[in-house]
Amino acid sequence: MTGSYLIGDEMTGGYGGADILHGVTIAVDKGEIAVIVGPNGAGKSTAMKAMFGMLPLRAGQVRLGGRDITALTPQERVREGMAFVPQTNNVFASMTVEENLEMGAFIRDDDFSATMEQVFELFPVLREKRRQPAGELSGGQRQQVAVGRALMTRPSVLMLDEPTAGVSPIVMDELFDRIIEIARAGIAVLMVEQNARQALNIADRGYVLVQGRNRYTGTGAELLADPEVRRSFLGG
Template identity: 65%
Template sequence: MTKFLSCTNMTGGYGGEDIIHSCDIEVDKSQIVVIVGPNGAGKSTAMKAMLGMISLKEGNLILDGSDISKLSPQDRVAAGIAFVPQTMNVFSELTVEENLEMGAFLRDDNIQETIGEIYNLFPAMKDKRNQLAGELSGGQRQQVAVSRALMTRPKVLMLDEPTAGVSPIVMKEIFERIITIKNSGVAIVIVEQNAKQALNIADFGYVLVGGENKFSGEGQELLKNQEVRKSFLGG
């Protein structure tokens, strides 16, 4: 039985040498999958491949039973994959509310309900809704970024290092929100540097090394794995 989003045997790069080799990443609904690994291991590349931002030489990408490997990034957004980039992930010159509206650009139905849900999830944003996103603090901006992605009501949410450069308190908060989002039925894929904390909330984890799957398993399992601990988690 394949998972909700199943990306297998992905091989490719940015046109030059291949960066990922036969890489597999799968995620199910209401599940958090975390991709960890050393710098340059191809974590972000793998995620970009899943989004269609690089063209793969090989690979099977199945979303909810249908093949998406030929779709453009925009079409994958329409198909239900949302992405939060690591940097430049908000429209800094637009207000918070306009950011949300832009997130829902492809939707033609009433989006007020979704906006309401998001304000419930991130209450701070309701107060700031008429402020320019560029004027917010780092943590709040991250919330806007995640919210913008959620506006499409995605089935899969991908986050590239959502906690990079934020304080531990904010990090904790962001992870809590991600769990809430997961519980609403969304499949979540996270690329993370803060491996320990991320694996803590992960249902499943992949350790990439040199563009290949090195280890994979449930989050807690990986955390306990001596080899993984020694190599990537600092003992």
């Protein structure tokens, strides 16, 4: 784990006075999918927000490519190659699909048309609907816009908070297929996911958090096969 590309190491912190995270460690390497699962209130989204700089740490550190980035703002982390897709309010509803993608390239001063073409190849429906306001799309299509916009920054790390929340099982499977493709392109993918069984199925690494602490860590296959994990978190 020490050689992983992105590491949140022994993270302790919270909002205001109370700590939500208690020595949590999460790591992911380039080309991998790491999934954070656990019950509601376990600190899953908080851990990911801490790694993106949205939560001050009282202890621990975040390292990217071996460099300590704990003191960097989220904006500075974007410029270092990190991209974060929140669960809700993750598109500009009144802007077209294409305008949303263009907004994702705000940190770039080069020609980003090739990257947009790659996004359209990954999510063909976005090409069809490129002139349509994002607010008129289905939930699954809006998620594609949000992920596509994050990819416009050409990130080395893609962070997804509940990417399949509120979508149908078919759409969920399609999104997971695209996430696998993104990782295969060499991007480190870290996601929080309520659909634990399906997410662990595609995960190279899995982290089960309980009450702000690491409870189980292993490959996706190891966690799926663990009787305790199955009984406590996967419905048997």
